[in-house]
Amino acid sequence: MVAVSNYVVRFVNARIGYDEPVIKDITLSIPRPSLTTILGPNGSGKTTLLRAIIKYAKVFGGYAYIDGREISELSIGDLPKYVSYSPAEIYSQMALTVLDVVMSSRNSGGWVSRDEAIATLRYLGVGNIVGKRFDELSTGQKRLTLIARALSSKAPLLLLDEPTSNLDLGNKYRVILILRRVVSDRGITVIATGHDIDLALASDWVVAIRDGEVMAMGAPGDIINSKVLSELYGIDVEVLEVNGYRLIHVRNDR
Template sequence: MNAVKAENLTITYEGKPALEGVDFTLDEGETLLLLGPNGAGKTTLLKTIACFHGEYTGKLEVFGREPCEARDLIGYVPQSHSLNERVPLTALEVVAMGGIYRKGFFHFKIPGATIEKASEVLGFVGLDHVADRLFSELSGGQKQRVLLARALMSDPRLLLLDEPLSALDPSARGEVAGVLNKIKRERGITMIITTHDINPLLEIGDKVMLINRRLIAFGKPGEVLQDSVIKSVYGPLARVIPVEDRLFCITGDVHIHRHGGGGR
């Protein structure tokens, strides 16, 4: 089954196109790595699939439905989480929140079944030992894994992850990439992951999409990650280097947070 299907998709903000004429299909269980320079339209595409942004023309389907009809099937992990870290929530409570908001209620006491599920999911991301620690005191990699666990609370069939590796050091990147790999292998969840550094994720990417306000390339990693394709977007210094049986992609690209604080 198609998890996501876009046909001639053009996404606009107040009539101005941010991303134009995009076609692609992602099958259930596949992982798509979404690559493109700053301002390419990566977050815009994720938000539109997640039904947070609705200004588009063309066709966009999530499991055969319009995005807003498929909302319950989608988990979204934004680039900068909107948690107020001055509120003293433990890691377990942050995860449990993923099971509460979904139901549209505000609970003063978290139901036992929700806590039980949150403990199980926290264990799945390898963080049982920090359940009672304050979220604000966790390392960057641990925080990102807690946010992944929170997104898993609603049993999504499609996970949309906006820059899950940004602002992490190389070892934390490896940890988070390991959890994403586990989600793919053990839960079979379809994922779309935006990234500026594709290398730690290449192992789990079934498909790669390169965009720059339009679709530049879409296909298997080996098809998209070619010198000529990468150079056409990132310039002459960009290149793809085969290392043993792997590819290593150098784009010289960095993440720049351009939209000011919060809200993404």
């Protein structure tokens, strides 16, 4: 079990939403450094949790902390020191170069510099696309560009909403390997949302939420099992162990 002092994000009996709470009395903790995946069906509150950390969603009651500080006490201007966010949506109509997109990020000292942006793209293995237009990239390249934009802020906490969505098998695993490398090389905590069981299995910590409530939380081996996944998604899921790997099978015979 991770010590409380090593939790980078904590919610305690938090009620979170927009005009009104959609998440009620949620309590969870995210260890650092780690790759953490938040799993849950559509509408379960995954994105709302991330948005609460960047003060886009409102905490109506309870407590929410980054690095032991209440999120309510942090100004919008101070947030880049603590956290960077990459949304799930990819706006293909942006007539900007990849370099422009990455340099639109902010860090504690202001806007990300050209050198910092190029260095981050090279670190992610996509330095060759620096001058290309964002709207002409493949889906995988767009996703890596947005991850580079978030990573270039050098914040210790990186929030990624559905980072592997709409990616082919090769690009999905490239993203997963990159996220693992970011955690090990830089000591960053990455919190990713989505439905990707492979991403969850590659994580250090998994949170399963449904209807705005935490169903389960722990190491992947404790969460990726038939009982939790069946209850989480409301279908009959069987998790098979084959040569040390976990395979997901959805039963349709009953």
